[in-house]
Amino acid sequence: MDFPILTVMMLVPLAGAIACLFAGEGSRLIALLSTLATFALGVLLWINFDNDGAQWQFTERYELVAGFNYALGIDGIALMLIMLSVFLMPICILASWEAIQKRVGEYMAAFLFMEVLMIGTFAAQDIFLFYIMFEAGLIPMYLIIGVWGGDNRIYASYKFFLYTLLGSVLMLVAMFWMVATAGTSDIPTLMQYNFPVGAQTWLWLAFFASFAVKVPMWPFHTWLPDAHVQAPTAGSVILAGVLLKLGGYGFIRFSLPMFPVASAEFAWLVFALSMVAVVYTSLVALVQADMKKLIAYSSVAHMAIVTVGLFAFNVQGLEGAIIIMLSHGLVSGALFLCVGVIYDRLHTREIDRYGGLSINMPYYAVFFLLFTMASIGLPGTSGFVGEFLSLAGIYQVSTWVALVCTTGIILGAAYMLYLYRRVAFGAQKNEDAAAMGDITAREWAMMAPIAAVVMWMGVYPESFLAPMREDIKALDARLVLAAPESDSQLVVGAPKESAANAVAAPEGYEGEGAH
Amino acid sequence: MLDLANSFDLIIPELILTGAGLLLLLVAAWGGDQLSRPIAILAATALFGAGIALVPDLHFGTDGPQTLAFNGLLRVDSFALFAKAMIYLAAIGALIIAPAFFASPAAGEERGMRAEYPILIIFASVGMSIMVSASDFMALYLGLELNSLAAYVLAAILRKDDRSAEAGLKYFVLGALASGILLYGMSLLYGFTGGTDFATVRAGLEGDLAYGPLFGLIFVMAGLAFKIAAVPFHMWTPDVYEGAPTPVTAFFATAPKVAAVALTARVVFDVFGGQVLAWQQIVMFAALASIVFGALGAIGQENLKRLLAYSSINNVGFILLGLAVADQAGASAMLIYLFIYVAMSLGSFTALLMLRGDDGDLFETFGDIKGLAVTQPALAWCLLLFMFSLAGIPPLLGFYSKFVVFQATVEAGLVVFAAIAIAASVIGAFYYIKFVKVMFFDEPAELVTGKSGMAHWVLLALTALIISPLGYLLTPSLTDLADKAARSLFFTI
Structure with missing residues (x-):
């Protein structure tokens, strides 16, 4: 590959960000164009990605002298997550088109910097480069929440920043140790390196501290509802859509392949935390009066199914986890956009202030319904594919975990349908809500692409699974030795000689047509 | 005779500075305060010239016996040269930012820079030069006191300002106490080993350490901890930093810090090089305590100078982390950290000096810089970079300084120590991001409206450029120099 497409994909938004800093009002257009250009490059990247080719393309x-290298490269998993980021980015810019009126240039610049760092995080092949990209995202996100956020933005931004920072610094110490031991900071090499079993425990815990906060797993999730609720709409979309995926990606890229033994040892911990998360946060979501908070808690529940799938140590579980990550990135992003659409009109996120929106905003109601169903996991939408695969994967390991986690789908249906009923159906009890106009062309442009991809992923997930198949197979091969034993003990029995409903023929009976 | 010529050859920078200092003192006595500006320019030129004189040896690296001057009183090796280069640069910075401050209403009744200011900076720099190249307790003490006496006067240079006078007095009393402790430790070591030069003392400390020399070691370490403002000997720092005129504070936070840290490194590796276990735990404790208390102390502060004082205590903790590693990689990391720390401190203090109102008066509390991002975006963005850099958030260069220090710590096997220190560093992030919160999230107070001079902008832009991600371009040569310096430090004669 001669054309450094990954670097160019980072340079385009970077140039856009610097231009935006000085452009003021014109920065909206600059940001939109540069994100669209990056998306076009992303499409090119996907087209040129060889599904059966080398693992790293x-x-x-x-070489840098600074103690680490500038090394980029992607496998199928990273490709998909990069696609998710570059796909959501133009939509985020559109979502902020009118909602952001103060300091537009700085806002757009922060988003474009965010995009650079997200692409960098997924594409980094050097462990320290990964850390730099991973951690640097704190700065723009802190500003986005703090400057353009809601009333309680300062508390939320502090909590977000300090929580995530505390999680990651221990990971840095672990990285130093790994690099000193393995003698390289190259991620593909480290993924094949067998660290001493005793050390794996500590390394795993250090990485877990970082990724569990990012995912977030219960009980490290408390920053998420605050950050989501206070962030501007586009900020929530990026947080839910991409930043949460960094945690899951971290598990796939680091914890599982680098410390397989420790991962197996701690699988029970992940299962326990995930089971609590699924049930507890779903119940919490049920009683929320604030729409964004409800969706934020539902994110925690969905991400718990991701972690369960990841630690199932089998192909279904891993595939399912990644598909949920992609699907959740789209769906929860879209749900935040749905909230944003009506928030822009009424400036409240309180569920009770709305009602009967399907009467005056029919198109909006259709989109909202589609994304609600996708969030629940209705067959035909992306949510179904992921949750089915992930739960099928975990069923092979533990029927109990599968049982508890499946209640998440029922509870998910409960809180999402309850939300939808209160917002879209029923009487139009508030005059101002009843007077809101349907979605505009700009909002169509935000919703329609996501809706299309959600359906696509639901009906033909093969497009998204194909690039990752070889990578997941490789990961599964690396994990197979450490995989925990399953409790359901599925055994393939010997097939019976005759059909189950076969009746022994009576004596002398020669059968029909013997005559 | 040849030996003497060699010795003089080695101390050319000090000779330049001493000559310039004495000459300018005469000029000042003759011409008075109206000549303060040309004197400052000449002083900066002298410092620059002294810096240029360092370049050849610094570039090629120098260690071994040919670096000894005056029969082993001084040792002008790469390590000393590296420290001197930083000291001179910081001193030039302190000269550049001073005139505008002394011309502002913040200077109180005595408007205008006094002619003694640049001269005192020069003498302090000579003292620091001697400190970092000392290879004998006598030379060490001589340099330390030359620097300290100049510094006491600098702290109190606004004679009619109560805070400045208080700062000077506090600094003097506590500094004298620290010097006393240090002297006592040195005399114990002399008594037990029979020499004052580092090589003799080192030889005398071989083998099991008896209680007597151990006390000497502890007293020396305590005195040095005082000078670098490491916990538990840090109490003077916030008061002195807050009270002293801001350019002087900027100077204190940079040059003497470099000198004292370099001196400490020299003493522990040279004098106590055979007794690593004896001092390592002291340094480890001081490092952790400085990181934690520097961070906790800063949280409640409203005054920005005071906050930066705690921040410097916090940073000393990280610098000592590199020292505690007690190997060449750690020393090299420590020097890289020092360089980046000097750039960050100089930049933040310059930014502080640019917070001026319409009448040129200076602001220095959080309340004054509310919403700075709206009224002075360029300044606010630079401060944002400095604060995130001080907090060690990538991709700014402040991250790289922490990166090298922690890498050295982990590679030396001190994993738990590193983990505790890095977790404690998160506490520090709290008040650094408070800076950003006040400037970017709060409603504008519209106080900072005045314009700043060109010199400030240039210095701010330069330091901001160094700590920006572009600063990584400097790291290859910086690493090279720091490695050479660290190697020469470990060269025992």
Whole structure:
């Protein structure tokens, strides 16, 4: 690969960000164009990605003297997550088109910086480069929440920043140790390196501290509802859509392949936390009066199914987890956009202030319904594919975990349908809510692409699974030795000689047509 | 005779500075305060010239016996040169930012820079030069006191300002106490080992450490901890930093810090090089305590200078982390950290000096910089970079300084120590991001409306450029120099 497409994909938004800083009002257009250009490059990347080719493609490598290398390269998993980021980004810019009126240039610049760092995080092939990209995202996100957020934004931004920072610094110490032991900071090499079993425990815990906060797993999730609720709409979309995926991606890229033994040892911990998360946060979501908070809690529940799938140590579980990550990125992003659409009109997120929106905003109601169903996991939408695979994966390991986690789908249906009923159906009890106009062309442009991809992923997930198949197989091969034994003990029995409903023929009976 | 010529050859920078200092003192006595500006320019030129004189040896690296001057009183090796380069640069910075401050109403009744200010900076720099190249307790003490006496006067240079006078007095009393402790430790070591030069003392400390020399070691370490403002000997720092005129504070936070840290490194590796276990735990404790108390102390502060004082205590903790590693990689990391710390401190203090109102008066509390991002976006963005850099958030260069220090710590096997220190560093992030919160999230107070001079902007832009991600371009040569310096530090003669 001669054309350094990954670097260019980072340079385009970077140039856009610097231009936005100085452009003021014109920055909206600059931001939109540069995100669209990046998306176009992303499409090019996907087209040129060889599903059966080498594991790491589009690699770039420059030696730096600073103790780490500028090394980029992607596998199928990273490709999909990069696609998710570059796909959501233009939509975020559109979502902020009118909602953001103060300091537009700085706002757009922060988003474009965010995009650079997200692409960098997924594409980094050097462990320290990964850390830099991973951690640097704190700065723009802190500003986005703090400057353009809601009333309680300062508390939320502090909590977000300090929580995530505390999680990641221990990971840095672990990285130093790993690099000192393995003698390289190259991620693909480290993924094949067998660290001493005793050390794996500690390393796993250090990485877990970082990723569990990012995912977030119960009980480290408390920053998420605050950050989501206070962030501007587009900020929530990016948080839910991409930043949460960094945690899951971290598990796939680091914890599982680098510390397989410790991962197996701690699988029970992940299962326990995930089971609590599924049930508890779903119940919490049920009683929320604030729409964004409800969706934020539902994110925690969905991400718990991701972690369960990841630690199932089998192909279904891993595939399911990644598909949920992609699906959740789209769906929860879209749900936040739905909230944003009506928030822009009425400036409240309180569920009780709305009602009967399907009467005056029919198109909006259709989109909202689609995304609600996708969030529940209705067959035909992306949510179904992911949750089915993930739960099928975990069933092979533990029927109990599968049982508890499946209640998440029922509870998910409960809180999402309850939300939808209160917002879209029923009487139009508030005059101002009843007077709101339906979605505009700009909002169509935000919703329609996501809706299309959600359906696509639901009906033909193969497009998204194909690039990752080989990578997941490789990961599964690495994990197979450490995989915990299943409790359901599925055994393939010997087939019976005759059909189950076969009746022994009476004596002398020669059967029909013997005559 | 040849030996003497060699020795003088080695101390050319000090000779330049001493000559310039004495000459300018005469000029000042003759011409008075109206000549303060040309004197400052000449002083900066002298410092620059002294810095240029360092370049060849710094570039090629120098260690071994040929670096000894005056029969082993001084040791002008790469390590000393590296520290001197930083000291001179910081001193030039302190000269550049001073005139505008002394011309502002913040200077109180005595408007205008006094002619003694640049001269005192020069003498302090000479003292620091001697400190970092000392290879004998006598030379060490001589340099330390030359620097300290100049510094006491600098702290109190606004004679009619109560805070400045208080700062000077506090600094003097506590500094004298610290010097006393240090002297006592040195005399114990002399008594037990029979020499004052580092090589003799080191030889005398071989083998099991008896209680007597151990006391000497502890007293010396305590005195040095005082000078670098490491916990538990840090109490003077917030008061002195807050009370002293801001350019002087900027100077204190940079040059003497470099000198004292370099001196400490020299003493522990050279004098106590055979007794690593004896001092390592002291340094480890001081490092952790400085990181934690520097961070906790800063949280409640409203005054920005005071906050930066705690921040400097916090940073000393990280610097000592590199020292506690007690190997060449750690020393090199420590020097890299020092360089980046100097750039960050100089930049933040310059930004502080640019917070001026319409009448040129200076602001220095959080309340004054509310909403700075709206009224002075360029300044606010630079401060944002400095604060995130001080907090060690990538991709700013402040992250790299923490990166090298922690890498050295982990590679030396001190994993738990590193984990505790890095977790404690998160506490520090709290008040650094408070800076950003006040400037970016709060409603504008519209106080900072005045314009700043060109010199400030240039210095701010330069330091901001160094700590920006572009600063990584500097790291190869910085690492090279720091490695050479660290190697020469470990060269025992």
